[in-house]
Amino acid sequence: MVEFVHASLLAIQAYGTLGLVFALAFHWRGLSRLDQGSRGAGLGFRWVITPGVVALWPWLAVRCWRTKQVGSFAEGPHASAAPGRLRAAHGLAWKALAVLLPLAVGVALWWRPIDPSSGDVTESLPRTAAPGSPDASLPPQPHQPETQRSH
């Protein structure tokens, strides 16, 4: 399992690195070609979209490849969003959460074990210290308190 996680993280790293390279190219040429709204847009806007470009670069790459010019709301939600279906998905999601979440949280609480440090000793221990008690003063130093600060 550890090896698998290592490999997955490496894969994600590689994906992100490719994304960074793509983002550079995208800011250089792709953005203005893909979306006319970006013409004249400032540096702030470019910073704001960059994390998304790195994360979703294959999607944008395909869009850049397929289209000369898109990015008008003329082909907006009505054509693609199917709001009825989104509303249905919303209702379904909350019905599912209403069942699953109480179940999951319930399992975590119902089977919550007692505090693992709860003691159980065959005979009494030689001594105990109250956790709330203040620290004992520093133990005597072997030599001079030749203190120095680092970091």
Place this chain on the structure above:
Amino acid sequence: MSTTYRAIDWNRQKRRYDLTLVVLVALVFLSFMGVSLLRSTHITAETLLIRGSAVTALLLLHVILAIGPLARFDPRFLPLLYNRRHLGVTMFFLALVHSVFATVQFHALGDESPLVSVLTAYRQDYNVFASGGFQPAHFPFEPFGAAALVILFLMAATSHDFWLRNLGAGFWKALHLGVYAAYGLLLVHVAFGALQSERSPAYPLVLGLGFVVIAGLHLAAARKEARLDRAELGAEQDGFISVCRASEVREGRGRVVMARGQRVALFRQQARIFATSNVCRHQGGPVGEGQIVDGCITCPWHGWNYQPEDGCSPPPFQEVLETYNIRVIAGHVWLKATANPLGTRCAGSLVDDR
């Protein structure tokens, strides 16, 4: 609305919104830290940061999740909805602070790479039968938080309108429905993590109460919407369906009606009734719940404008809503159930209110 992208289009209202947000987040954080220090004098600064950011993020997520359904029930909540994405991005950053500090504190400087450790530190207990008998409470809680963070990141990274446009509203909306999954993952993260160590009944109580409120609001809103979608069709004649009385559409106001499974917005302007698609080109907002402002249909969510007669946004904007043909006969609005091609001009139908 603007024709060119900006990072954030500031105005007085948006500045106030963000200022309020920053102040409230700071107050919540400080209130948690202050009381923690009074209660637990030996607590370390890292622990305070990890816990403070988590509590603040979770409270903010509840606020974010409540705004949507509240605005469905009372449009006076719409001002909170307008810049809701700022809340989302802030919540992501709080979650990021929590994750980075927790990962460094608990996983760094050890014999395994920190991110690997997050997922594998006590991997035996992924098997809830590992130590004999059913012992689910030891299941690792960290992966749930990590998964939620990935979702929150994708949402924050794509919150700008650029993404709405370039991912397509369908994909964008579906991606942003992921917030419900993130919420679920976070509750599980807390239940299998913090609630295993912190045993005060206050925690499950607050978490449960929050869940009841949020789930209740969303289920009630979904019910309300479903009821509207199921509205019975009126009589039909020559492809026109009777949808409502003309008097139910007030001057300058909209009304949403159903026509063959689609929602259509009716508006009355200067004694004429017009019909357009109810789905705003921006985020799919309910146009019909808006008003006519300066002669334009105005979406209640983000104020996008369309001309009633042809559904086109006023120049230089290019967005277009479909129009529908309409007839007002004897005080009843009859609507042709099929939309016109984009940009088709309809004169509307004169209302004879006598």
Place this chain on the structure above:
Amino acid sequence: MNDDFYIGYLEKAPSSLGRWTRRVVLALGVLVVGLAAMLAARQTPAEPGTFEFGIQRTFEGVLHESPLPMLQSVSSNGVTTHYLLVGAGKYGLPAFARGHDGQRVRFHGSLIQKGDNVMLELNDEKSFTPLGPAASDNAPGREVIGEISITGELVDTKCYFGVMRPATGKIHRACAVRCLSGGVPPGLLVRQGNDASVVILLAGLNGRPLSYEVEWAARRVRATGKLKSQGAHLVLEVARLSLVDDERD
């Protein structure tokens, strides 16, 4: 229904809507700030402990690598202290300090302390100086207390003695696993009634390192063996260690 219509890109909202929004936000603010304070107040208080992070002192004494790495140090007024030794980060005795069993050494380190339990973090390799073999009578003074069987939480002693506060339970579990896996000495934290608690250091039999599952960290385990005292520390030479079946809370 209220006819006030909100358009966010305008400079001003209708005044009645603005008033209502301010009231809602104020109520919401009071609610969330209050909730944050209440959640903070219900936390289990962290236990005391000291970690002199960034502060180095000079220590000198006899280094014992088994059963647990310790520095036996005698102060100028004749008081002997046994310091448990760990490395920087989530590691046990660093490599540069190994192989000096029974020798006098001097080094710079940072103090970690919880009550009578004292520990040093060896974080300055350059300062580590072997000073030759110790006098023969300088064996670690261990006193046998008796056979004992005891249940408690498996903790990593470095965090528990003061580096992290709090350092127990599931939230800290992954960290405890990392520390134990890196060689930090394991301890058994036992709380008995009246909020009294004790940490027993766990060691292997006959000076050998203890072999155990590090993933049992933060879980309830039962240890059986011979209990000894070494300076202010309690050390259990473990004959048997096992995970305890859960009892529900």
